[in-house]
Amino acid sequence: MSDARTDILAAVKAATPGTDDEARQRLADHRAGVIPARGRLGDKARVDLFIREAERVNATVARASSMAGVPREVARFLAKNNLPMNLKIAPDISGKTIPWTEQTLLSVEEGRADGSETAGVSRAFAGVAETGTLVLLSGPGNPTTLSFLPPTHVVVVAASEIAGDYEQIWGRLRAENADEESEAGARFMPRNVNWITGPSRTADIEQTLLLGAHGPQRLHIVIVDE
Amino acid sequence: MESTAGTFKENAKQALADAKLRDALAKLSDGFPVKRRDAAARLPEFDDLCDQAKAIKEHVLENLGFYLEAFEARVTEAGGTVHWCRSAAEARTTILRICKQAGAKTVTKSKSMISEEIAINEHLETHDVEPVETDLGEYIIQLRHEPPSHIIAPAIHLTKDQIADTFREKHSHLDAARNLEEPETLLEEARGELRRKFIAADVGLTGANMLVAETGSIVLVTNEGNADLTYSLPKTHIAIASLEKIVPTLEDATTILRVLARSATGQDMSVYTTFCTGPKRAQDLDGPEDFHVVLLDNGRTKMLGTEFHDMLRCIRCGACLNHCPIYKAVGGHAYGWVYSGPMGAVLIPNLIGLDEAHHLPNASTLCGKCEEVCPMRIPLPRMLRSWRKKQFEQEKTSFVSRTALKAWAALARRPWLYRLAVAAPIAVLALLGREKGRFRWLPLGGGWTSLRDMPAPEGGTFISRWHKERQP
Numbered sequence A: 001m002s003d004a005r006t007d008i009l010a011a012v013k014a015a016t017p018g019t020d021d022e023a024r025q026r027l028a029d030h031r032a033g034v035i036p037a038r039g040r041l042g043d044k045a046r047v048d049l050f051i052r053e054a055e056r057v058n059a060t061v062a063r064a065s066s067m068a069g070v071p072r073e074v075a076r077f078l079a080k081n082n083l084p085m086n087l088k089i090a091p092d093i094s095g096k097t098i099p100w101t102e103q104t105l106l107s108v109e110e111g112r113a114d115g116s117e118t119a120g121v122s123r124a125f126a127g128v129a130e131t132g133t134l135v136l137l138s139g140p141g142n143p144t145t146l147s148f149l150p151p152t153h154v155v156v157v158a159a160s161e162i163a164g165d166y167e168q169i170w171g172r173l174r175a176e177n178a179d180e181e182s183e184a185g186a187r188f189m190p191r192n193v194n195w196i197t198g199p200s201r202t203a204d205i206e207q208t209l210l211l212g213a214h215g216p217q218r219l220h221i222v223i224v225d226e
Numbered sequence B: 001m002e003s004t005a006g007t008f009k010e011n012a013k014q015a016l017a018d019a020k021l022r023d024a025l026a027k028l029s030d031g032f033p034v035k036r037r038d039a040a041a042r043l044p045e046f047d048d049l050c051d052q053a054k055a056i057k058e059h060v061l062e063n064l065g066f067y068l069e070a071f072e073a074r075v076t077e078a079g080g081t082v083h084w085c086r087s088a089a090e091a092r093t094t095i096l097r098i099c100k101q102a103g104a105k106t107v108t109k110s111k112s113m114i115s116e117e118i119a120i121n122e123h124l125e126t127h128d129v130e131p132v133e134t135d136l137g138e139y140i141i142q143l144r145h146e147p148p149s150h151i152i153a154p155a156i157h158l159t160k161d162q163i164a165d166t167f168r169e170k171h172s173h174l175d176a177a178r179n180l181e182e183p184e185t186l187l188e189e190a191r192g193e194l195r196r197k198f199i200a201a202d203v204g205l206t207g208a209n210m211l212v213a214e215t216g217s218i219v220l221v222t223n224e225g226n227a228d229l230t231y232s233l234p235k236t237h238i239a240i241a242s243l244e245k246i247v248p249t250l251e252d253a254t255t256i257l258r259v260l261a262r263s264a265t266g267q268d269m270s271v272y273t274t275f276c277t278g279p280k281r282a283q284d285l286d287g288p289e290d291f292h293v294v295l296l297d298n299g300r301t302k303m304l305g306t307e308f309h310d311m312l313r314c315i316r317c318g319a320c321l322n323h324c325p326i327y328k329a330v331g332g333h334a335y336g337w338v339y340s341g342p343m344g345a346v347l348i349p350n351l352i353g354l355d356e357a358h359h360l361p362n363a364s365t366l367c368g369k370c371e372e373v374c375p376m377r378i379p380l381p382r383m384l385r386s387w388r389k390k391q392f393e394q395e396k397t398s399f400v401s402r403t404a405l406k407a408w409a410a411l412a413r414r415p416w417l418y419r420l421a422v423a424a425p426i427a428v429l430a431l432l433g434r435e436k437g438r439f440r441w442l443p444l445g446g447g448w449t450s451l452r453d454m455p456a457p458e459g460g461t462f463i464s465r466w467h468k469e470r471q472p
């Protein structure tokens, strides 16, 4: 019996006319397709659109004038919703970047989630105004489980990182990790790139929309202006 | 999965008599199509995006070999492994082997139509590995031992009372007197049950909505977040995908994502869209240590270059089901296999053979709505006609319809005879029906008159009136 890979590739190549050159060029160019005009806005309008779209999909949004203001915003959000004041935070936003200890009511721990937490806090790589989407990258400083296990997810994003469309984020990712980009071009991707558009939901029971299916029931976004 | 497509007619009759199913399907008709229309209307570029999405997949299919090899190279470079499988049986063997190597007792699964296609659950069960579906709809039908009835809403055929009964029976360790009336309580219970399974699982098995050749990434799209818990908690992540799921670049994936959710649920974007590349990096605090992609052919390469080639562009959005008058009348189970609706009627005969699935291409009025809403512009009615033609050529149509077709063809090729054959019965019917203006019963017309009256013809044939009224 010949091997499956050889068989499949032989069958595919016999049936398809393409020349590899065109395809190779396409991978190298990674050209963008039609980008909706919706996101092409000035800085202020773009952030406003991001907020509108995020709220449309049941996220809540608050603004802080600087990183130093984040703990107060988060404490206010937890108190307003009668939630426990405990946070599991991503190492990327540890005490070095955000003065959590100034809010004495908050109890803050760093690390990945294990299912016992009531709220997780992550740092977004970017926001996309087009659909109110957050883009998170996995890494030692930003564990993926924080986004999915705790019933409440708080995400910190800088206003300057909110782009109009997803294509700009791919561009940023390629550029920022360019030194890690191998000739083959794959190394700029972390293990997970997570686009998050609102809190978890399902409509599997009689098409009734319910929030918090497996992932968080609440998604709270703190936009940092400075 | 065992097919019951061969008994489509009986399945459909049963479905039509099922009052609960009719309620559930009526909700579907009011839901998805309206939301899809609104989402498309909110995005002026929607049609252009569909054209581009189609062009992307056309290009991929022309260069499929190149992209598959590029994808494999990137996955390997990132530390993952690609397993090529010709058939469902090869894919089952491969997945079981990886599970056994990982010492797996429990495998969590996020929704994957391909995993239904290869019937992996039964295979794992018989080899002492417990598969746990984690998408809420899939979890419900797994408890009920039913196949999915819709490619994106697998439990669409059930009412909340039926789901409550199932939970009461299967979650027997919980208080029997608990209240399960509201959808919220059902969700809460399922969430609690599945939380324990997520944490305990040794392997996570996901599908993939797309495979990105540029980076070796797999793309997962869900609303619940179950796929993300499926890959991020266990030590091993297996993704299974059929080989036409390839797209060239992240930008191409993005274009397709812009039309996928809008066509499927009418959302602008699904809640969670995830790009997974390789296993976890050395310093990461979570994520799988092993990453496998099972690349399945199972009949796809045989479709390349045939009249069913275009079907390989399908992104499984479900829009053609939601808009199909036949699907909306009989639901997904009547089709008798994993897929259903217009895309199922085209795909199933390709995958399990026309002999077993010969009814399905006829389960269509050819109204054209499916092609109209398909974001990948797949000519579904044309392909359904191709199957019908093949059936006729292979003499798989019934004696009655073959004879009737031949008789009709003989008439249609002789206009004078055709006119006579039409005019004579019309004259007789007009004469017989001139008093009441309608018939309650007609010989050979039971299919019509059992449900409604047949109006009596008035004023001769179309052609005779055309000749008369065209005169100035």
Ligand code: SF4
Pocket: B263, B313, B314, B315, B316, B317, B318, B319, B320, B321, B343, B370, B373, B374, B375, B376, B377, B378
């Ligand atoms: S055939 Fe078209 S409409 Fe139907 S599921 Fe596939 S992509 Fe969607």
